[in-house]
Amino acid sequence: METIRLEFQPKIKAKILELLSSFSSDELKIVQEDADFNKNKKMLHARAAKIDNGTAKYSTFEELDVLLEETISKYED
Structure with missing residues (x-):
């Protein structure tokens, strides 16, 4: 199937x-x-622009793991 967007x-x-x-x-x-x-x-366009112009901030897997653990523990109680 094809998709189109209509404005009316x-x-x-x-x-x-x-x-x-x-x-x-x-x-x-x-x-x-x-x-x-x-x-x-x-x-999403703003984030893609940051990637394209080199100003995007990246995290390592370890940093992401710590952030996720902190977030999970905050909501476990």
């Missing part, structure tokens, strides 16, 4: 949904967009 005026939503409902579920699946999509996209 709210007043035509009923017409669009009426048209789309004429297709079977094998032909068309309506997927609700994640409400945080644009926020997540912006954040």
Whole structure:
């Protein structure tokens, strides 16, 4: 299947949904967009830019293990 994103005026939503409902579920699946999509996209682009320009901060496996252990112990109680 292919995916497209549509932007439309709210007043035509009923017409669009009426048209789309004429297709079977094998032909068309309506997927609700994640409400945080644009926020997540912006954040990921910022992180990718840090990787590209060399300003990203990396952790060793050992540092990550310590951080995870501290986080787990904080919520175990």
